Amino acid sequence: MASPRISLSVPGPDGDREIGISNPDRVLWPDSGITKRELAEYFITVAGPFLAANGDRPVSLERFPDGVAGESFFSKNPPKGAPDFVEAVTVTYNSGRRHPQIVLTEIAAAVWAVQMNTIVFHPWASLAGDSDHPVELRIDLDPQPGTGFAEVIAAAHGLREVLIEAGLEPWVKTSGNRGLHVFCPIEPTHEFLDVRHAVIAAARELERRMPEQVTTHWWKEERGERIFVDFNQANRDRTMAGAYSPRALAGATVSMPVRWDTLDTVDPAAFTVRTVPEILAADGDAWRGFLDAPGRIDTLLEWWQRDLDDGLGELPFPPEFPKMPGEPPRVQPSRARKPDAP
Template sequence: MASERITLTVPGPDGDREVGLSSPNRVLWPELGITKHELAEYVLAVSGPFLAANGDRPVSLERYPESIDGESFFSKNPPKGTPGYVEAVTVTYNSGRRHPQLVLTEPAAIVWAVQMNTIVFHPWASLAGDTDNPVELRIDLDPQPGTDFSDAVPAAHALREVLREAGLEAWVKTSGNRGIHVFCPIEPSHEFLEVRHAVIAAARELERRMPDKVTTSWWKEERGERIFVDFNQANRDRTMAGAYSPRALPTATVATPVTWDELDGVDPAAFTIRSVPERLASTGDPWDAFLDRPGRIDTLLEWWERDLSNGLGELPFPPDFPKMPGEPPRVQPSKKNPENWTEDGQAR
């Protein structure tokens, strides 16, 4: 017996498209009874601000063939049978390998992604026209055990001031979970590694001002009950849930842009697939003008150079990266035997 299938009419820049949706009644969020069809209706409702934040850039799709309680995997390159209105761009990964990566440019493409069982959308920080140079500086404020969202809020406000001193205007969103994402639109004049260094410079300055509240320590054993400033989210091919992306959590929360004025009173659990469309309809998109005035990271890079001259060097990269110049040893501090390492972090 053929599986149930419906067809959705999706308006777009080139007129209406008919997009098939198989198994529309499959329950993706068991605790709430949210179905694949409801998810498709959600992405249609938020498609405008969703595409403004996540469209026209490489994107990875986090796909759940059954439900959020089942197995998942990531899709980066276009699978066989991808329709022509779903675009792709060739990107360079950290290994030097080059490969086509998906690009979403219209509402039908987002609905197609839902048809492919996508729940979480992970966009790059660069646009398809220039994938090597980010248009966003991204900082992830990640609460560690013993801390929560409310602890990340004052760190976010302090980070905003740090970035303002560097000539950048910051925008903020919930992560859809416990953290806060702080973004700055920037001119695409620096490649990923330089933007990462700018993020580290801002993170170190924030850490100086709030040493008991935030940390840049990559190793979990050194973080304590502080907010971790995850500088490695600024790397090439490292992504976080995009604005208005659902999260694969039991409460069906959404990574949601908010204003700085409302941040103190925000309950991130209140932003869900079922509530965000109404929020957009009543209050509009807080990130509506996000890309209007991009800044430059020159001052942050000057801070990076200043810190280098004061003895603060490179920080660890994720384990899947090749060994990077100046990187400290990739070994947990409690397990590091100094006799096995040179002063510049190379194994003897």
């Protein structure tokens, strides 16, 4: 039997808003028993850090009508009937199509999204006021079979050194799963393709220094037991779970910002919808001030050009992207047509 609808009082810049939550006792995470109401209350509790990391940006909502054990789908534009405090901005996608995308400007919008069965929030790397120019350089460190979190940590420390040498300040968070996300605040002076090239330059430099530990190979059959440095997360309209966003995984884990001096002892499974509010209250926001001192990607772009001059070219784009200039063939090496033998 469905639980009765409730109303939650949500603080905001214009005073409290009353947000209705239907079926508040519906369990979203069966393994932990976390309900829809608990998730809504989680966002109210972590409102400040969550909005600092995800607010004022185009954001995609990953919605789970039947909880994490069921099917999911993405919402990008505000649905009909969305309240007026759920804002939107028109963005350009890789196809050239333009469309409104949701923007969170107060935590009531996130609570409303929970009412719409949202569990994971996927923000763009750019702000709503200038969606074409990222304010973040993002790198996803993705463990491959045969590697674990200890190997991801080692790769993250190596990547940090590379980025610092390039004049940037790296920040790190758990992915909420097995990987790590390394972000750098940057001045919004370059379009997404330039930022992608900067990420590739950093990834290649890390690969040179840690060839047995990390790889930039796009095709899984070529990666081996190494950490994949996912450069394609830097593309336009390619997003990952935002900081403090829950993940649709059995443990109700959260993508959690952490400090570099604690990274070696981090347990990603310890950051959950139920534990993160207490951790924040005790330790504060590890990403506080993230955008205060943005850097520039000039040095990384110089490295990109250096590699081009040395014969290293463009890398593959995701399959849903249009064919891009200089891109190698989109066919995995084992299926590529071999030249006729002499």
